[in-house]
Amino acid sequence: MPNTLDALSKFLEREKLPETYRAQARDSFIPFIEAIRPKLAAAGRVPVLGIHGSQGSGKSTLAEFIHWYLQEQGGLNVALLSLDDFYLSLAERQQLAAKRHPLLRTRGVPGTHDISLALETIATLRHIGAGERASLPRFDKACDDRAPESSWPQISGPVDLIVFEGWCVGATPQDEADLKLPINELERSEDSDAQWRTYVNSCLAAEYQDLFAELDYLLMLRAPDFNCVAAWRSEQEQKLAQRLAGNVQASALMDEAAILRFIQHYQRITTHCLNTLPKRADCVMALGTQREILNVAYREGS
Numbered sequence: 001m002p003n004t005l006d007a008l009s010k011f012l013e014r015e016k017l018p019e020t021y022r023a024q025a026r027d028s029f030i031p032f033i034e035a036i037r038p039k040l041a042a043a044g045r046v047p048v049l050g051i052h053g054s055q056g057s058g059k060s061t062l063a064e065f066i067h068w069y070l071q072e073q074g075g076l077n078v079a080l081l082s083l084d085d086f087y088l089s090l091a092e093r094q095q096l097a098a099k100r101h102p103l104l105r106t107r108g109v110p111g112t113h114d115i116s117l118a119l120e121t122i123a124t125l126r127h128i129g130a131g132e133r134a135s136l137p138r139f140d141k142a143c144d145d146r147a148p149e150s151s152w153p154q155i156s157g158p159v160d161l162i163v164f165e166g167w168c169v170g171a172t173p174q175d176e177a178d179l180k181l182p183i184n185e186l187e188r189s190e191d192s193d194a195q196w197r198t199y200v201n202s203c204l205a206a207e208y209q210d211l212f213a214e215l216d217y218l219l220m221l222r223a224p225d226f227n228c229v230a231a232w233r234s235e236q237e238q239k240l241a242q243r244l245a246g247n248v249q250a251s252a253l254m255d256e257a258a259i260l261r262f263i264q265h266y267q268r269i270t271t272h273c274l275n276t277l278p279k280r281a282d283c284v285m286a287l288g289t290q291r292e293i294l295n296v297a298y299r300e301g302s
Helices: 002-015 020-041 059-073 090-099 115-127 185-190 195-205 207-212 226-243 248-252 256-279
Strands: 048-053 078-082 133-135 154-156 161-166 217-222 283-287 293-298
Touching: 002 020, 002 059, 020 059, 020 217, 020 283, 020 293, 048 059, 059 078, 059 161, 078 115, 115 133, 115 161, 115 207, 185 195, 185 256, 195 207, 195 256, 217 256, 226 256
Parallel strands: 048 161, 048 217, 078 161, 217 283
Antiparallel strands: 133 154, 283 293
């Protein structure tokens, strides 16, 4: 442990994380990783560790930490995937919006991902052997489009673990009756007939369940409530703006009004997950408003 915590300084520096992350890693993340390693090893196939967390919850950073810890400290070959990296291209979403509903131009909700590519990528990672390589798809959020395939990172086989994170990973569809009433201004003004949310829910009920069936273990980072998620998402965009200051790619970034509209696309499923996923996840880390970990609870038998 001492050597690991010393090496952690490099990870904190690389990810530009506060010193408080060291305590989170020591007290919560490393014990979690060590607790589930035997369960992942017993999966009978290259395991997929799913990480669910609302926007701004720190799920991507945690996925990076697990990747670093198991690869650099544990000697495992870990593939890191994000649901975000499987978004349909901008052109594909424009076509979908014209065909189905204008709101589908905005990336994020079920129906705006290439699930076939995600399943194909997981299958490839599970089967590549020594001397073989696989590409890991990437999406450029600043440009709101899929990154050129030539720029995708590659991983050599064999792979020991796949970490798969995303804002709706593990989500289940709502009952049809729950879709009738709008829950925010976006749904009231731009989806008054419920066509958009019905389509999104139908996608979540179909191919997304096929994708989530590939998970061997599911960790949930549970936010306090949706208001907190909205604040985190705004903070996230501000940090991205600072990072891209003066960059031509910053043209795709959002102002405060755009952010408020943007997050309403995800309110329905985020709230549904906050209400339902804690009962289904193998492990739930309850977060405070500053993303501090208040409690770690394992499902019985997990």
